[in-house]
Amino acid sequence: MVDAIKQKVTELVGLSSFPTKKLGKNGPQVTQMGFGLMGLSAFYGKPKPDEERYAMLDHVYNSGELFWDSADMYQDSEDLIGRWFKRNPGAREKIFLATKFANYVDPKTGERSVRNEPEYIQQACDKSLSRLGIDYIDLYYCHRVDANQPIEITVKEMKKLQDAGKVKYLGLSEVSAETLRRACKVAHIDAIQMEYSPFSMEVETEGVLQACRELGVALVAYSPLGRGFLTGSIRSRSDFGEGDFRSFAPRFSEENFHKNLELVDKLKALADKKGCTTGQLVLAFLLNSGDDVFPIPGTTKIKNFDENMGATKIRLTEEEDKEIRHAIDNAEVKGGRYPEAFSKALLVDTVPLSEYKGPHSA
Helix, strand or coil, rough: CHHHHHHHHHHHHHHHCCCCCEECCCEEEEECCCCEHHEEEEEEEEEECCCHHHHHHHHHHHHHHEEECCCCCCCCHEEEEEEEEHCCCCCCCCCEEEEEEEECCCCCCEEEEEEHHHHHHHHHHHHHHHHHHHCCEEEEEEEECCCCCHHHHHHHHHHHHHHCCCEEEEEEEEEEEHHHHHHHHCCCCCCEECCEEECHHHHCCCHHHHHHHHHCCEEEECCCCCHHHHHHHCCHHHHHHCCEHHHHHHHHCCCCCHHHHHHHHHHHHHHHHHHCCHHHHHHHHHHHCCCEEEEECCCCCCHHHHHHHHHHHHHCCCCHHHHHHHHHHCCCCCCCCCHCCCCCCCCECCCCHHHHHCCCCC
16 A cells, blocks of 8 residues: 555656656647657667566656657557557556658568658558557657658648648658758648757757747757767677667777767766766756757666656756867767668758659649
8 A cells, every 4th residue: 555655656746747848839848858769679689578668668657758759660669559558548648659650661672761652651650550559649750751752742741640630740850951941831840850969969060950940840859868878888889789770880880989988988077077977967968958959868777767867857057068068069979870871861851842753743
């Protein structure tokens, strides 16, 4: 009985303990720090047993973290969430759930492609709704845009999903500032998801964050901890387990690894001075960059999740923010974010509608 009371108190405290912000000019209030679910299912080694993953989701939910981010390409992520919803009646209505489409793997050949065709968008959405076992998706992203199809065609089709009630809010990922501006002329884009961390500042240097602010679009920062590198816990390539995609990422190569540790160590020194962990300092820095920035760190460990969420209580002074930016500005980050074959899908400009001669041209 005592344990049950303690659990209930934890739930009540958690549900009001994290700051919320408005997701873009038209969106709802959501937890400013979201939770990325990719690592529970894909790309960071073999997934843990279901019961362990359910326990992780239980903890995240009970803590009050209610902004969850998934994608149809994250192996069984959508299925896992769907099963968890069935185990937790009433939870779905409290969670603001984001998922994504466009990264396609041919089941016969294993070949990867980016698919934005209107027919595929409809099929992908219906499949995600089925896997999740829900009637609507809160935030639906085009995970990667096809440079050969005008963004206007893609967004027009996504707007149909919104009009049909299958999707509440629209999102894009890894688009250029110009692509975002064009998209918003078709329908308001509520959020864009971009890699944003001390290792990846392109959203600032390429004008994407500025465009978001001009248009009232939220910026959801994925990999805010540099895929774990910026926590300081990864000190060598031997820390990666079998099947961990970071083993193939240029930033983590034998040639670049030790060079990139220099920025990690500079940030650790600043974190030690602040009295927090390196990861918390980085997350606090991103939260401090604006009420329209929503980091979504992911983890498979409850301890790490609690540490990450602790960043919401850290307040940086103007001087501390300047020190962090100075460390970033004076660091030379080595290696790309992804292997070269995937890099062409980043910060994409799509073909102008006026030049398009494809099957869905006006």
